């Protein structure tokens with residue numbers, strides 16, 4: 001296979017929201033793995049890899065197929081990393097191991113080819129959405145997670161479906177700016193981590209490259225887009241720095257995989 005990337009290229013993706021209900025999207029992801037990752041040093045998945053994760057014991061066949069595909073990527077030399085999103089924060093060591101992947105905490109400081117980056121899912125930057133942040137605090141607590149994972153799989157699936165429906169309902173009723181990051185939270189994070197740096201995150205589904213003035217210097221905030229069946233987004237990190245890339249598929253000839 002022809003290598004599609006120069007050595008030491010890193011790829012970052014987020015918000016794929018893969019699920020058994022979206023087989024075309026899953027095929028797009030496999031196509032991405034086959035066409036974009038060969039020759040790259042690492043693939044970082046910055047949260048919301050799947051639309052809902054209720055525990056590593058979930059035996060949905062799609063998840064095993066996704067793990068096998070990622071494992072093949074890692075075995076041919078591309079390291080695979082996960083950062084949790086708000087849909088897959090329960091993704092654990094067992095599933096990560098099945099993917100040949102490593103789970104990382106956010107925010108992740110990364111220096112690559114002389115450039116400094118800060119990677120995170122992005123939900124913690126949406127500080128105007130106080131109802132969501134309260135929910136996040138609850139479900140990220142070890143006690144809540146222990147109790148939740150002790151429930152039978154069907155109950156966990158029902159909870160996830162209800163939470164998803166409620167979140168969609170709440171989101172549609174919230175003003176647009178509440179659903180985006182708050183500039184104060186971005187600046188506070190940059191202050192905390194030191195500048196200059198490039199912040200890269202997903203979550204808001206608003207792909208863009210923003211210039212941010214911080215302490216008299218310009219930093220960048222790159223937002224990954226969410227994945228659609230015919231359009232996907234990734235960030236490439238190489239010697240030149242970070243580039244936000246959009247790619248589209250006309251037709252993916254990978255029928256009957258799922």
Ligand SMILES: [Mn+2]
Pocket residue numbers: 015047048085086087121123202203204
């Ligand atoms: Mn998210």
